Amino acid sequence: MAEKENKKTIKQEVINSSLWGFLDKGSNIITSFLLGIVLARLLPPSDFGLIGLAMIIVGFGQIFVKLGMGPALIQKQDITERHVRVVFTTSITAGILLSIIVFASAPVTALIFDNYKVIPIVKALSIIFVISGLQIPSSALLIKKLDFRHLFYISLVESILYGFVSITLALLGFGVWSLVIGNIFRRVVSLIGSYWYVRHSLKPLFAKKEFHDLIHFGTGETLSGIFSYFALKGDYFVIGKLLGESALGLYTKAYNLMQAPTTQFVSVLTNVLFPTAAKLQADEKRLQRVFLRSMSSISFFALPLCTLLVLVAPELIYGLYGENWQGAIIPLQILGGFGIFRAMYNASASFLRAKGLVFQIFWAQVLYGIIVVVAVWFASTAFGLTGAAWAVGFAIFAMWCFMMELNIRSIRLSRLDIAYTLKPGVILAFVLFFSIQGLRMSLIFMGYSAFPLIKLGLFLLVGLFSVLITVLFLPQKWFNFVLVDLLEIVEKRVSSKFILYLQNIINFIK
Template sequence: MTLKQQAIRGALWTGIQNWAGQMGAFLVFFVLARLLEPADFGLVALANVFLAFMQIFLEQGFAQALIQREDLEPEHLDTAFWTNIAIGIALGLLSLLTADWIAAGFDEPRLTPILRCFSLIFLINALRGTQQAVLERQFAFKAIAMRSLLGIMIGGITGIGMALSGLGVWSLVGQQFMNELVGTLVIWKASDWRPRFRFSLRHFRQLFRFGSHVLGLNFLNFFNTKINDFLIGYFLGSVALGYYAISYRILQVMTQLLVRTTSGVSLPTFSRLKHDLNRFRNAFYTVTRLTSAIAFPFFLGTSVLAPELVTVLFGEKWLPAVPVIQLLSILGLVRSISFFKSSVFMALGEPAWAMKLKFLSVTLNLVGFAIAFRWGIIGVTFANMMRGLIVFPVGQWVLSRMVKIPFFTYSRQFSAALVSSLVMMGLLLSVKTYLTSLIEMQIIILSLCTLLGAATYGLMLRTLAPQIVAEFWEIGRVALSRSKDTQKA
């Protein structure tokens, strides 16, 4: 099987994982949002700030180092596994010991038992890290997709069942715990690699030399994403954090569906092409072109239809989240074409550049919050959006110098999708205003605008960039032929 076929097959299974998994997760999210209160989501979001911070030290970059290495030896895998186990146990104990102190810091005594329950997740995730890296290195994305789907399904059933039983915030805790546990069990069943009781200091140094940059990047990425949860929860309260958390969750779902389908295979693919810059650039252009063609209309369409979307899916009690969702949709537009830069830096063995860009982003985020928090979550979200718009051209400049990508050539990859999406957006604004004066039912307005937006965008893209449509047909043909070959076998 060629590298292109491996990448397409991997993207197909990642797409199945993302679309089926995220649609299932969003359905669970939709049900829980109607059963629970914003404060419940805010409380678990606070607990997840601590969980995500501690998780940085568990995910110390060894997985990326294992995927990226050309001369991978069995000792690398064993060393990475036992390092993860030791760190997972240490983090779990630390979580148990500090739960009271952290809860007191937020003046939220209900946090204590939640943090203690989450302490078990560190060991669960430690058992999974090396196994998943092995599967990603082998392009075994089918097994990874099954892990995600089963975890989401069983975790969702658990969460909804607990919510219907009146367990409140614990339904969110149970959902997350079961998701992680089931995912780890599935990964171990799918992988044929098993650790041996050995540890090599030399191999640890080799992995840490690469992973230390990823650790720094993950540390900065935490401040880039979770620090807003911490600051909003501390300064504005758990209710405001609940509105922000559900808005950011929508952005995450859309990013997962529209961007991560291809980003999951980008690191192993780029790593294989790093010695052939022409093919490397072409792969980067292709993934940017196709991702923008999918993501742009969804993000801009969401910014227009956010009021109807929130009312129909979550109910009127969540309407204060609408302006936050609209601003985050613009940020999602930028993220969709920035997402692959980290994979490029990792594949080229230059994770330090990704870390420097994250540091710039974190600095701007903290400065923006300090200025904007007095205007509430809308001010904070606006500052977050502006941060993304500032960092994007800087990152592109670094990438252009590294792999000789002219900005004009790069911008052409997403220009047709952007123009088509803006035309669609303008039409939706006009039509929605007209329909609102005639129709009271929000679901009808949302349905009609969605159909009109899809038709308008498809027609515009077909007119401006027929080659992009042809590329999607080619990917579908390769994926379908591969599926038929698998069935015959």
């Protein structure tokens, strides 16, 4: 009986946390998308390329600020106040040291990138390390408690204020500095919000026992993070160095658009799956079910979104960002085709981390990083930005294969199980392709020419309609896992008079 109640409690926590997480990421996608359009109209691609170069250094340094201590707090089942104080002390010490080092070595950064415009930007952004060090314990504790409601509030406020500050400064002619100041400001807002909801002692503590309790997992997490970041930003480094800041700005726009609908969605699942899977790490059967359902859910949502990006990329770029960004169209179409694999391998890492297999993730990231840097270097030299996009797509697919294999061995799955998780998304992707391309060919045949935004709207409406028809009329057993999960989430939040009807639908589908 107690075990049944425990299962019910965990399921309710996951559903509730997922709801707030999706609300958080959904609002973040919308605000980031709208802000990206406005800022792209106010600033040239070269400004985004410059901030992209500087953020490579900042992002890499933050790995050493964290030292894996935040995830270690989440993974460890029994923690005390002393563990939290040790994490705070370690993080803030690392943050101050990294801030000094990066500030002083900004000229070296300019030599590496062969671009001296980044020197003052890197110096200004070095303060982010101190801010991150202060925030790590409270953010980790919010995630450990699955308190995604307050994380949503923090994210929404910081996005709105970031937009207000950045757009105002861009209108006043601050150029790239509108992005620099905006990024610093949003980190400060996030720090204040995190500590407001989770207070902890600010008294430093260096304790050997508590440090050892966390550092093994933290070391593996840090090593994995280093090569993960090396892999994820290796393409930025090579493109910025070989092709220049304008090309990097175009590539950054394409990459961000590719990952916006998938990464944001998956980050919700990752934040929920990691602490949940950590609780279930000894129950292999339940881990298998959670893994397969999560991968199928990602396929159901992410694969159609990636297909949609590939199909409407020209209308999206021309209609929303303008002709200055047309160089991002082909990279967006290429990267969009591989977005589903990136989404799935990112989520699958949660199960490996939950079982403490952080060093296996580390070696996977090593392999991925080598493939990215080597492939992008040669492809960029030979085929420019298009070649770089294909190289990154190949690396993403290789990483997906490797991460799936690790999970197959870790929780004893079959390769057929993994392949079957793609089925819902593949069905919807084919429906989208034929419906949108059919409409496109019809418009061309009729000689109908319209503004890109109008065509984009038509494609989105037809695509959405075709997907809804498919889900409603194809055999429901193909989509049951998603429908049941969605209806259970909705059931928790609607007024009582609808609960009975929803429960009847859930029981019928089950």
